[in-house]
Structures are given as structure tokens and as C-alpha cells.
Amino acid sequence: MDHLFEQRSAIWDAFLTTLSLAGISGLLALVLGTVLAGMRVSPFLPLRVIATGYTEFLRNTPLTIVFFFYVFVTPSMGFSFSYKVAAVIALTCYTAAFVAEAVRSGINSVAPGQAEAARSLGMSFGQNLGLVVLPQAFRTAIPPLISVFIALVKNTSVAGAFSVLELFALSKRLTNAYSADVITILIGIALCYLVICIPLGRVAAALERKAVFGR
Amino acid sequence: MSSGPVLYDVAGPEEKRRERLISWVLGVVVLLGAGALIWRLAANGVFDDRWRILIEAPPNFAGYEVQHIWMAVFRGLGSTLLAAVISLPLALLLAVALVSLRTSPFAVVRGAVAVAVEVFRALPVVLVMLFGVLVLPGASPLMAVVFGLVIYNGAVFAEILRAGIAALPKGQTEAAQSLGMGSFLTYRDIQLPQAVRMMLPSLIAQGVVLVKDSSLGYIVGYAELLRQVSRVTDALTNAAYLLPLLAVGAAVYISLNIALSRLAVWVQRRSARTRRTVVAAPLAPIVED
Numbered sequence: 001m002d003h004l005f006e007q008r009s010a011i012w013d014a015f016l017t018t019l020s021l022a023g024i025s026g027l028l029a030l031v032l033g034t035v036l037a038g039m040r041v042s043p044f045l046p047l048r049v050i051a052t053g054y055t056e057f058l059r060n061t062p063l064t065i066v067f068f069f070y071v072f073v074t075p076s077m078g079f080s081f082s083y084k085v086a087a088v089i090a091l092t093c094y095t096a097a098f099v100a101e102a103v104r105s106g107i108n109s110v111a112p113g114q115a116e117a118a119r120s121l122g123m124s125f126g127q128n129l130g131l132v133v134l135p136q137a138f139r140t141a142i143p144p145l146i147s148v149f150i151a152l153v154k155n156t157s158v159a160g161a162f163s164v165l166e167l168f169a170l171s172k173r174l175t176n177a178y179s180a181d182v183i184t185i186l187i188g189i190a191l192c193y194l195v196i197c198i199p200l201g202r203v204a205a206a207l208e209r210k211a212v213f214g215r
Numbered sequence: 216m217s218s219g220p221v222l223y224d225v226a227g228p229e230e231k232r233r234e235r236l237i238s239w240v241l242g243v244v245v246l247l248g249a250g251a252l253i254w255r256l257a258a259n260g261v262f263d264d265r266w267r268i269l270i271e272a273p274p275n276f277a278g279y280e281v282q283h284i285w286m287a288v289f290r291g292l293g294s295t296l297l298a299a300v301i302s303l304p305l306a307l308l309l310a311v312a313l314v315s316l317r318t319s320p321f322a323v324v325r326g327a328v329a330v331a332v333e334v335f336r337a338l339p340v341v342l343v344m345l346f347g348v349l350v351l352p353g354a355s356p357l358m359a360v361v362f363g364l365v366i367y368n369g370a371v372f373a374e375i376l377r378a379g380i381a382a383l384p385k386g387q388t389e390a391a392q393s394l395g396m397g398s399f400l401t402y403r404d405i406q407l408p409q410a411v412r413m414m415l416p417s418l419i420a421q422g423v424v425l426v427k428d429s430s431l432g433y434i435v436g437y438a439e440l441l442r443q444v445s446r447v448t449d450a451l452t453n454a455a456y457l458l459p460l461l462a463v464g465a466a467v468y469i470s471l472n473i474a475l476s477r478l479a480v481w482v483q484r485r486s487a488r489t490r491r492t493v494v495a496a497p498l499a500p501i502v503e504d
Contacts, residue, residue, distance in 0.1 A: 041222055043234055046242040060423065060472035062430035065465050068441050076455045078259025115222050128222050150337070157339035161434035168341055175349055182349045190338055197337035 003178045004188045014170040015192050021084075021156040021166060022196075025091035026149050032092060033099025038129055040104055051100065058097035063158050066090045071162045087159035091152060098148045106141030107133055146204035150197050157193075167192050265455040269463065273451060284447055288464050291443030295468070298357060298437065299429040302364035303422060309369030311407070314376045318398040332377075335370035340428050343367055344435045356437035360429065368425045375417045379410030416483035423475045430468070440464045 004011070039051035058066075070086040081089060110133050118132040138145075160168030171189040175182045226234055256262070272279045316328045335343070344363030347354055351362060383406060391401040411418070433441040444460045 043222075043226075044238045044241050046238055046245050050245065056473065056476075057469070060427070060469050060476055061465070062427040062468065062472075064430040064433050064441060065461070065468070068433075068461065072445070072454070073457045073461055076265075076457060077256060077261050119222075125222055133222060154337075154339040157341045158431070158434070161341070168339060168345070171342065171345065175345070186342070186346050186349070190334075190342060193339060193342070194334060194337050198333060201333070201337065 003174070003181050004184055007174060010170060010174075011167075011188065011192065014165060014167045017164065017166040018153070018156050018192070019196070021087060021091065021159055021164070022149070022153045025088050025095060025156075026152055028088070028092040029095035029099050029148075029152070030145075032096035034103050034134070036096060036100035037103035037107060038134075040100065041107055041129070043125060055097045055100050058094055059101065061094070063090070063094050063155055064161075066094050067158055067162050083159075083163040087156075087162060087164045091155060091159070094155070095148060095152050098151070099145065102141050102144040102148055103134075103137060105144065106137035106139075109140045110136045143204040143208040146200055146207070150200050150204075153196050153200075154193065260455075261458065263455075265453075266459045268451075268456050269459055273453075276451060279450070284460070287443045287447050288440070288460055291438065291440035292464055292467055294357075294437065294443075295429050295432065295439040296426070296471075298360045298364065298432055298439070299426045301357075302361045302368065302429070303425055305361070305365045306368040306372055306425065307418075309365055310372030310376055313369065313373040314380070314407070315399065315402055317377065318402045320398075328373075332370045332373050335366050336374060338367065340364065340367045341431050341434050344431060348435050356432065356435060359435055360432040360437045360439075363431070363435075364425055364428060367428075368421060371421055371424075372418065375414050375421060376407070376410050379414035379417075380406045382413065383409055412486065415486060416479045419475065419479035419482060423472050423479070426472055426475065440468065 036051045036054060039047040040055070042048060067087070067090045070081065070090045071083065074080060074086075114136060115128055115133055118128040123132065156166055157168035160166050160170075160172065163169075165173075167189050171186060174185045174189075178185065267273075268281075268284060270281065272281045272284060313328050313332060317325055319325055319328075340363045343366050344359050347359030347362035348356065351358065354362070380402075387405055387409065388401055391405045396404070430439060430441065432439040436442075441461075441464075444457060444464055447460060448454055448456045
């Protein structure tokens with residue numbers, strides 16, 4: 001218990017690293033995922049093929065393999081990134097596939113009459129998607145997007161195994177240093193994750209209930 | 216949801232020509248992009264003789280045969296899948312037990328189950344695995360991996376089943392109770408079978424997540440695919456071999472996951488066709504990765 005208190009500044013730093021990893025990759029993945037979802041519903045076959053292939057592939061690839069690729073394999077291919085950048089790239093690539101699925105299911109849930117009405121006003125595909133369908137799609141997509149973000153927060157722990165000092169890496173370091181206090185240290189680190197994930201889950205559930213009644 | 220495209224009109228002849236033109240242009244742009252990437256990679260030597268390792272071991276390592284390399288990769292793949300195969304039934308069992316405790320007459324038990332499910336779902340799997348490594352007495356790495364997978368996925372499976380039971384028509388429970396069935400019997404004979412059937416696609420999708428997560432064993436020192444691949448390249452003292460070996464292992468692993476995902480979609484389609492009772496499935500599938 002004392003050690004946990006002693007190390008509070010290290011834990012706080014690691015907590016912030018976890019948050020910033022999740023925040024940065026989350027934002028990038030949101031952009032990339034939305035673009036992918038748009039490509040998937042577009043009238044142009046090459047874009048649909050790329051977006052479908054990307055989502056299908058990344059959704060079925062273990063995150064550890066994605067990390068392993070960006071951290072250990074790319075240097076032998078003539079690219080190399082710092083550990084933190086590699087972590088952000090890996091998390092973004094992986095999460096974008098899930099974001100794309102969430103946004104696509106949101107797009108599917110928009111009443112077809114909306115898009116039909118937009119079309120009958122002569123809107124192009126881009127206007128239709130950007131001005132009419134996506135704004136409504138995001139409303140239904142927010143609870144699943146929050147779930148994706150919760151998963152992202154938990155997934156940042158994989159970065160800890162690839163030389164980024166965030167909460168999981170710190171837990172490994174601290175349990176090595178103070179082997180008598182393993183359980184309290186792990187519970188302390190677990191609490192840090194719970195503090196982020198449980199409130200987010202509550203918000204998602206509440207929004208989902210609201211969306212169901214709002215229909 | 217209509218089946219055709221909603222966001223754009225089914226094109227007339229002129230629009231079709233324009234669409235085809237744009238598609239071709241985009242296709243060419245994509246191919247050029249891919250070509251540039253391949254050219255760049257080739258310039259970096261990605262397609263050099265490192266791929267020969269899949270056919271023959273490098274000559275300067277006496278006694279190291281190509282079958283050793285393949286065996287290492289497939290042993291790693293086998294260990295990864297072994298962890299998943301052991302964990303899957305255990306996690307399902309844990310979920311069924313957790314959900315059955317929700318029918319307990321004691322509020323304390325119900326509350327404890329709810330809290331446990333919430334907490335385990337909110338923890339990273341690797342952290343639970345690390346807990347298994349450090350705290351379980353005499354745990355082998357395999358046991359720690361299974362422990363992490365079972366605790367986490369058991370909680371998620373429990374949540375899926377709970378959502379399935381909650382989505383059942385109330386009449387099912389009421390009819391069971393009017394027949395004099397207690398809450399546990401109602402759960403076992405009426406609610407659980409229907410919930411499993413309804414949530415089967417979500418359960419399979421979460422099964423894919425479990426298989427994917429089994430690769431996290433790398434982090435807690437379990438001798439799985441990635442560990443074996445890096446061991447082989449360490450033994451051959453050349454990091455260039457990581458790429459071909461990882462490509463082989465990952466290709467098998469990912470194809471398996473894609474096949475399982477397809478199975479989930481197929482089951483969903485089939486159950487949507489043959490569903491006899493009118494049951495509203497929950498809005499969003501609960502699948503967490």
C-alpha cells in the first residue's frame with residue numbers, strides 16, 4: 001500500500017500516457033473510420049473494395065500482431081518509428097476498422113426516406129452523405145462508438161508490452177520492484193482503468209436507452 | 216433497410232457511363248499507389264532473398280533445417296490456438312454460472328455478480344493475465360493466459376446472455392411462472408435456451424475476439440506464435456526473417472478468424488430467416504475486443 005502511494009506521481013504519468021494514447025489514436029481512428037465507412041457506401045467499386053477489405057482484414061487481426069508488425073518488422077522493411085508513434089499508428093489502424101463498422105451500422109439505421117428525400121432534391125452522393133445521412137448516423141452510432149473507445153482504452157495496454165511506459169508497463173515494472181505488494185499494485189492499476197472505462201460504459205448505456213425511446 | 220443502394224440513385228445510362236469512368240480512374244489511381252508502395256518496398260529490399268527461408272534454412276547455420284523453422288511457426292500457432300480452445304468452453308461455463316446466479320433470491324449475490332461482470336469487462340485482458348502470472352500459485356504461462364481469457368470473456372459472454380434474456384418477451388417468463396416453475400428452473404429451461412439461440416451471432420463474434428486475444432500470451436511470456444517467430448529470427452541472428460515468418464503465421468491465424476466471423480454472419484442470416492417467435496434483438500450487438 002505504501003509503495004502505491006510512494007509511486008503516485010509515476011502512476012499519474014502512466015495514467016496520462018494511457019489517456020493520451022487513447023485520445024490521439026481515438027481521434028485519428030474516428031476520422032479514418034468515418035472515411036472508410038463513407039467509402040463503403042459510395043457508388044464507386046474500387047473504394048468499396050478497399051474499404052471492405054481493410055475492415056475485414058484488420059477486424060480479424062489480433063492487435064498484438066499489428067503492434068509486432070509496426071514495432072519489430074517495419075525496421076527490416078526500411079521504415080522505423082519511435083515506440084510511441086508506432087503505438088499510435090497500430091492502435092489507429094486497428095481501431096479505425098471498428099469505428100468504420102459502428103458508423104456503417106449507424107448509416108444503415110437512418111430511415112431510407114431521408115436519403116431518398118435528399119436524392120429527390122437533387123443532392124449528390126457527397127451532399128447526401130455529408131449533410132443528411134452522416135449527421136443522423138452519428139446519433140445512433142454514438143453508443144457503439146463509445147464501446148469502441150472503451151475497447152481502445154483497454155487496448156492501449158498492449159502498447160505497454162512494446163516499450164511505451166503506460167499503466168500496464170508500469171504495473172509490470174512496479175510488481176518487479178516490490179514483489180511483496182503484487183496484489184495491491186495490480187488492484188491500484190486496475191482501478192485506474194476502471195475509473196476510465198466504467199463511467200464511459202454507463203454513459204453509453206444511458207445514451208442507448210435514450211436513443212431507443214427517441215425513436 | 217432496403218437492399219439496394221439508398222444514398223445514390225440506381226444509375227441511368229449516362230450516369231452509369233460517368234460512374235464507370237470515375238471507377239476506372241479511381242482503380243488506376245489505387246493501382247498506381249499500390250505500385251509505388253511495392254516499388255518503394257522493393258527498393259528497401261523487402262522482396263530480396265529473405266523469403267527463401269520458407270524453402271531452405273540459411274547455409275551458414277549448420278544443422279538448422281527448414282523443417283525446424285516451419286515446426287517452430289506451427290508449434291507457436293498451435294499453442295496460441297490451444298489457449299483459445301481451452302478457454303472458450305470454460306468462459307461459456309463461467310458465463311452460464313454467472314447468469315444463473317442472477318436468479319438468486321439474495322440481493323447480495325445478484326449485486327455481487329453484477330459488480331463482478333462490470334469490473335471484469337472494464338479491465339484489459341493483459342492485466343488479468345499478468346495477475347494470473349504473479350498471483351496464482353504455480354501458474355504456468357498457459358494457465359495465466361487461460362485465466363485472463365476466461366475471466367474477461369466469461370464476463371462478456373454473461374453480459375451477452377443477460378441482454379438476450381432481457382430481450383425475451385415477458386410472456387415467456389410469466390408463462391413459466393404460471394406453470395409453477397421457480398426462477399432458476401425458468402432460467403435453465405425457458406430463458407437460457409432462447410437467449411443462446413437469439414444471441415448466437417454475438418456469442419460467435421465474441422468467440423472470434425477470444426481467439427484474437429489468445430495472441431496476448433506473447434506479452435506474459437507464453438510461447439505462442441509471435442514468441443516462436445522472434446525466437447527463430449534470434450537464432451538465425453537476422454531480423455529480416457521476421458517478415459516472411461510472421462506473414463505465414465499471421466496468414467493462417469487471420470484466415471481462421473475471418474472464417475469464424477463469416478460463420479457468425481451466416482448464423483445471423485439463417486436465424487433471421489427461420490425465427491419463428493417475434494423477438495426484438497437488442498439494438499447493438501455487445502461485442503468487445
